[in-house]
Amino acid sequence: MAAVPTIELDGSSGEGGGQILRSALTLSMITGQPFRIRHIRANRPKPGLMRQHLMAVRAAAAVCRADVTHAEVGSTELTFMPRAIQGGVYEFAIGTAGSTTLVLQTLLPALLYADVPSVVRISGGTHNPKAPPAHFIDRAYLRLLQAMGAQVEFELKRFGFYPNGGGELCAAVWPCPGLRQLELVERGALRAAHAEAYVAALPLAIAQRELECVRKALGWSDDTLQPHPLSNDQGPGNALLVTLESEHVTEVFSAVGEKRVRAEAVAGGAILAAQRYLASGAAVGEHLGDQLMLPLALAGGGRYTVDHVSAHAITNAEVIAQFLPVTVTFEAGEQRSVCTISRVSE
Template sequence: MAKPIHLDGTTLEGGGQLFRLALSLSSLTSTPIKVTDIRGKRGTKPGQDGGIKPAHLAGAMWLAGATNAGTTGLELRSRNMVFSPSTAETISDVIWKEVYRSEQVAKGVINIAISTPGSVFLILQSILPFLIFAGSSIVSGSDELPSSLRLNIEGGTNVWHSLSYEYADQVLFPMLCKKLGLGPITMRLNRRGWSLGRPSIGKIELEITPLPAGEVLPTFEYTDRGKITSFRISILGHDPQIRLGTRKMAFQKLERLFPDTEIEVLVDESSDHPSRLYLLIVAESENGFRLGRDWLYDQKVNKQRPMKTVELLVNKVINDLQQEISHGGCVEEWLQDQLVVFQALADGRSSVDGGNPSLHTQTARWVAEEILNVKFNASGHCKGIGFRAPAAKGPTAEKLAEDVARQLVLE
C-alpha cells in the first residue's frame, strides 16, 4: 500500500474545509491520506474546540463505507486520522455492497443523519464531489434502476459560519448546474434546523445526477460577469416588524447604490424564535452569474431599538456584497473555494475569476495540489486531471431483487 500523503490540519485556514476536501479527493482517487492536528486552528479561542465534529464525522463515515476504506482515528473529537480507500477498480463494487445492503435497497437513496444542528452542508461538501464523479457506480441509468441519486441529510440548515439552505439553493447549485455544466441537482427543504435560539434538527432532500460512467467534466470558465441586473432578497426573522424594516431598508439602499436594477423578495418567513434573524442578498448579472452575501445575525437583538438591529444587519450584508461586486469577478469568496475541487478534477484548463482568493480558497487549492499534483496560478487558472467517472459494476436488477428477498427471509 502506498504511503499516505501527510496533510497538516493547521495549514492556512486550518479548519474543517481542509479535512472535508482531503477526504473527497482521497475517496475519488484511492489516495491514502494522513491528516494531523485536524481543525487545529479551531481550538485556540474560548468556547472553541478542534478535532472531528459530528458533521465532519458523518460525511467521513459515509465515504469510508462507500470506498471500503481502512481508517484509524476516525472518531468524534479525534485530531489525527489515516484514511486508506480501496483501489478505484473496486470502488463501484464496494458501493453496491455497502449501499444496497442497508435500507437503501434498489432506490438509489442515501440517508445521513446527525443528532446535533451541525450543518448539513458540511456533510454535503464532503460527499457531493464523490456522488457527482463516482455516483454512476451506484445508479445505472437503466429502466430498472434510477438515473439519479436521492440524498436525505438531517442536521442544521441555518447554522453559524456555514452555508445556509437559501445560499445553497439560490447560488451554489444554480452556479454548479447552469454555469459549470453538471447534471441537475434539485433540493427541497423538509424542515429547518437552527443552531440559534432553541436548537433544532432539520432535513433537506436532494436529487443528484452523477456524471455518466466513463465521462469527464469538461473544462469551464467563470469569466466575463457582465453588468449586475437584479437582486433577490431572503429574510428569516421572528418579528414581522423587523422583517418589514429589513425589507424596506434593503430596497432603499440597493435602489440608491444600483439604480435601474430589478429587486425582488424571494423569502420572507418567520424563524419561530426571537434569536433567529437572517438576511441573504443575491446579485445576478446579465451573463447569469450570481454573487451572494448573508448574515445569520449573531448579536443580541435590540428590543428597545429594533431598527438599530435592522440597520446593522442590512448595512453589513450590502456592504459585503458591494465589495464582492466591485472586484468585477464572477464569484464571491463563499463560492470560489467550492469550485476548487471541480477545477482540479475537470478535463483541461479551467478559469475562475473571483477577485483575490480567500484563505479558504487558498487552503482548498493547497489540498488539491498536495493530493492531485495540480497547480493553481495567482489568477485562479488550473489544469485538471480529467477524472473519469468509473463504470457501473453493480449487480443486475434481477440479482439485486434476489439479494433483497434473501435478506428479508433471513430477517
Template sequence: MIEVDGSYGEGGGQILRTAVALSVLMNEEVSVTGVRAKRPNPGLRPQHLTVIKVLKELSEAETKGLSVGSRSIFFSPKRVVGGRYVSDVGTAGSVTLILQAVLLASLKSSKPVSLTVKGGTDVKWSPSWDYFARVFVPLVKRLGVKVEVDLVRRGFYPAGGGEVKMTVFPGEKLSSFKIDEPQRYGLVEGVVAISKLPSHISTRVRHSVIRFFLSNSMEAKVSVERDDESLSEGVVVTLWSNSDETVVGGAMVGERGFPAEKLGERCAMTLFHEMQAGVSLDVNATDQLLPYLAFVASKNHESSVFLTRELSSHTRTNMWLLEKFLPVRFEVKDVGGCKRVEVKPA
C-alpha cells in the same frame, strides 16, 4: 497514501472535509493529522464525525480514529456505492457543508446518490441554505454536475432540526469554467428566512436591503420566508445577482443583539462589492468551486479561469490541499483590482 497536515493554514474543519471527499473521489488512502489543531476545541467534533461517517458508508471505506476529540484519522475508500443515505448531525452542525462534501465525493458515481441530512440549514461559518441552492448549485450545474436539492425544514442554532435532501445523478464529462472578463450585474434577488421571531424583524431586514440598493440606483426583489417548524428561533438573509454568464451571492445569519437593519445592510454591502468589482466568482464561491475546477483540469487537461476579489485563507488552503491530490497548479495574477485565477493541469 496521501498525508495531510490538518493544522495547515487556518487549521479548521475544511481541510478535513475536503481531504476525505477527495480521498473518495480519487480512490486514494488519506491520513489527516492535527485535525482542527488551531481551533479552541481541537479534534473531531460531532458535525465533522457525521460527514466522515457518511463518506465512509458511501465508499465502503476502512477507517481509524473516528471518535469525537480525535486528532488524527485514517481513511481508505473502496468504491462509491450509489443508493439512499440518511444522516442526523444531532446538533445545529451545518448540513450544507455535509452536502458539499458528499457532492464532491459522488462525482464519479455510476449510480444516483441520494442523501437526507438533518441539522442546521442556516448557521454561522457555513453557506446558508439559499446560498447553497441559489449560488453554489447553479455554478456546479454550469460545469455539468447533475444534482437536485430540496429544503424540507429550516434549522437554526442551537437545536438544529432542519432537514434537506440532495440527489446526485451520474453525469457526462464535466466542463471547464472560463469567465475572465468583467461581469455586469443588475437585479438583486434575495430571501429573508425567519423562524419563531416577530415578523417586524424580517420586514426590517428586507427594507434595509431594498433601501441600500435603491440608494445605489439598483433594484432588489427580496421575499420573506417564514418556517416556524424549526426547533430554534433565527433569521438569515441571502442575496444574489446573475450576470449573463454567472452568479454571485452573499449571506448573513442574525445574532441576538445585532439590529435587523444592520444585518440587511451589511449583507447588501457584501454583495454590492462583488457586483461592483465585476467578478465571475464571489469570494466564498471561489473556495467552494475550486475542487471541481481542479478535478476538471486534471481529468480533461483543460484549464479554468475566473476573476475574484480576493483569495481567502480557505481558498489558499484549498489550493495547497488540491495540489496534494491532483496534478494541477494555480496561477494568480492581479488584474484591475481583482485576482485572475487560472486552474491548470500540471
C-alpha cells in the same frame, strides 16, 4: 499490486479549519488515495473534530466503504482508507445544528463518480454562521456545477437554525461522465436581484428591518424585498439572503441572526459582501470562488475571477494539489484576482 501511498496532511497548515478535512475526504473518495491528517482544526478555539466534521467523515466512509481510524468527537488526527464509491440512497443526521450543506458539499462531487444515481438526505442546520446556506448551494454552487455537466436536483425541505437544528435538505445526484472545464472571467449582465429575510419564532419586524437596510444601502425597490415568516417549529432563527443573478453566474450573500445582535448589524454583513462583489467586477465572490476550485481541478482546469482570495482558498489549493496533478495560481488585480487551475504536464 503495489499499495497506494498514504497522503500526509497537516490540519494546522494555512487557515487550519475543517475545509482541509472536507476537501481531503472528497478527493480521497474520488482518487482512491488514502490519507492521514494530524492537528485537525488546530487553529480553531475548539480544536479537533466537532459533530458536523465527524458526520462528514462518517458520510464519506459510508459512500465509499472506507476504513477509518480515530473518527470521534474531539479527535485531532484521522486516517481514511477509501474503497469504490457506491451510489444509492443515504440519510445522515448530524444530531445538532451543525451544517448540512458542508456535509453535502463533501459528498456531492464524489457521487458524480458513482456507478448509479444517488439520493442524499441530511438533517441538522441549513442556515448557519460561517457555512454556506442551503439557498447558496441551490442557486450559486449548483448552477456552476450544472454548467460543467453535472446533473443534480436539490430541495430544502425544512429550515434549521443554530442552536436547535432540525432542518433537512435532500439532493439527487446522477453519475457524470466527466466534468467540463469552465472559463468564468466575466459575470455578464445583471438579470435579477432580490433580497429575502426569513424569521421563525421571532417577530416579523426583524426581517423587515433587515430588508430596509438592503433597500437603503443598495437602492432596491420594495418589490425586490421579501420578508418570509416560517412556522414557529422551525425556529427560533433568522437569515437574510441577497441574491444577484447575472448572465453567467448567480451569487448569494447571506447573514444569519444571532442572539443579542441587532437586525441592522446582521444585515450589514450581507450588504457589505454584496457591495464588494458588485464593485469588483469579479465573476464570483470569495466563498463561491473557494468552492469552485475543487470541481475545476477535477475537470482538469479552468479559470475564474474572484473578488477576494482568502486564506481558506490558498489552503484549499494546497490540499487539492496533494491529490490531483494540477496547479492553482492566483494573480492579483486592483479590484479582483484571477484564479487559474492547470493540469501538470507529466
